[in-house]
Amino acid sequence: MSRRLCLLTASLLLIVRSADVWKAAPIVQNVSMFRSWVASADAAAEKYNAPPAAIDFAGAKKKVRDGEMVDMLENFYKSAKPAAETFEWDPEDKAFKTEYFAQVKEQAKVYAELKEDLQKEIEFQKSTRTTADTTVYDLMCNNPTVHEEIEDEIERREWFKDIVRQDKIDLSILMHQEIGKANYRFIQSRAVKII
Numbered sequence: 001m002s003r004r005l006c007l008l009t010a011s012l013l014l015i016v017r018s019a020d021v022w023k024a025a026p027i028v029q030n031v032s033m034f035r036s037w038v039a040s041a042d043a044a045a046e047k048y049n050a051p052p053a054a055i056d057f058a059g060a061k062k063k064v065r066d067g068e069m070v071d072m073l074e075n076f077y078k079s080a081k082p083a084a085e086t087f088e089w090d091p092e093d094k095a096f097k098t099e100y101f102a103q104v105k106e107q108a109k110v111y112a113e114l115k116e117d118l119q120k121e122i123e124f125q126k127s128t129r130t131t132a133d134t135t136v137y138d139l140m141c142n143n144p145t146v147h148e149e150i151e152d153e154i155e156r157r158e159w160f161k162d163i164v165r166q167d168k169i170d171l172s173i174l175m176h177q178e179i180g181k182a183n184y185r186f187i188q189s190r191a192v193k194i195i
Helices: 002-014 026-047 057-063 067-079 091-127 136-142 144-155 166-194
Strands: none
Touching: 057 067, 136 144
């Protein structure tokens, strides 16, 4: 029990939860912010789409002691006609945003296609899992690029590059050649003595 606890504590200490790898990509944060803004804009558009309801000044007169103040506010409300506040979108900003949204839509299409391709690849990888029954021929058929790379490396005599570092290769090849020559001489000398 205590060993498990120590391993768990050690693994938790090694994980830095504030590292960037645990955070969502900036594009995801931007998309989330944009979606929340769209939702709030839609809600505000529905709320302010219709004209406001009429104010009940008669009900306010009953609740407030000073009825003259309510009368003044009512007269001011009826006589005041403030100009509607309109917002004009800067043409440069509008063009930039329109172009940006077009790019985002294109990226979304690309990501949708990529998602489909990745799902197909995942299904292929699941169907061609390596098991004890998998043959080398199956591996070559499932991974033709790897097969071609291996064949090219064998033809160029680079089969050992993935196994050992280059500086050790030269030394080991020389050692094997010398050992081979010594063994050959030893075998010849033994053969001569036997004959």
